[in-house]
Amino acid sequence: MSDRRTQILDAAATLISERGFTSTSVDDVIKGAKLSGKSHFYHYFKSKEELGYEVLNRQFERFAERGLAILREPMIDPLERLNLFIDAVVALQSESGGRRGSPFGNLAAELADAHEGFRVRIEAVFERWASQIRSLLWEARPQLLDDVDAVRLSRFIIAALEGAVLMTRVKRDLSVLEGIAADLKRFIAMHVRDGAAMQQNRSHE
Structure with missing residues (x-):
């Protein structure tokens, strides 16, 4: 698993645990994972739902x-x-x-x-x-x-x-x-x- 993909999953897991899935946005995950933009997120995950399933x-x-x-x-x-x-x-x-x-x-x-x-x-x-x-x-x-x-x-x-x-x-x-x-x-x-x-x-x- 790539470091960046791991970063995204780690950030998403923390945010979902604290806020819930519904209240966690893709932008929140991008910020939490310290990504430079949405293109990096969508390179690894097609949607927020796909990310949630993987988490x-x-x-x-x-x-x-x-x-x-x-x-x-x-x-x-x-x-x-x-x-x-x-x-x-x-x-x-x-x-x-x-x-x-x-x-x-x-x-x-x-x-x-x-x-x-x-x-x-x-x-x-x-x-x-x-x-x-x-x-x-x-x-x-x-x-x-x-x-x-x-x-x-x-x-x-x-x-x-x-x-x-x-x-x-x-x-x-x-x-x-x-x-x-x-x-x-x-x-x-x-x-x-x-x-x-x-x-x-x-x-x-």
Whole structure:
């Protein structure tokens, strides 16, 4: 990826996170990326929408690299991986003091009803995220209670984390996310068989 294209994407990601997609203009991005004119912008992106789609994809790939990769680590117990993933979400938010929020949740709230292109792409992002958690839960099946629904539990985990990130951003208090993350771990533990739960607790000692 060229340096100039990276500059544009970095500037756009920051502006969209702070202002939202609708309130971020191409001129704002050009100024933020320190470009000399619109021709440089349109050399790399045909439209503001194309830029927005690329920002969304890039944000998810970064999230996948730093967060979702934990869910696929074969050398760690699957339920321990899930706890580490929750910790990673908290860590990512702590880097911005809890003020940045979720790029997926922010765009979903802003554009799901108003922009079909973004709605479809954001739905795909959440589905990719959910599929990773579902795969982990299926791997952990011997440790889970028989009535655990991996599809519903994966959606609940995402909803809890996204809601916690939103509340943290509104209150500007990272302890909100930390508390909900701890409660979410306890909720997940309620779906674990007694013997597996005891084994997992010993692994933390």
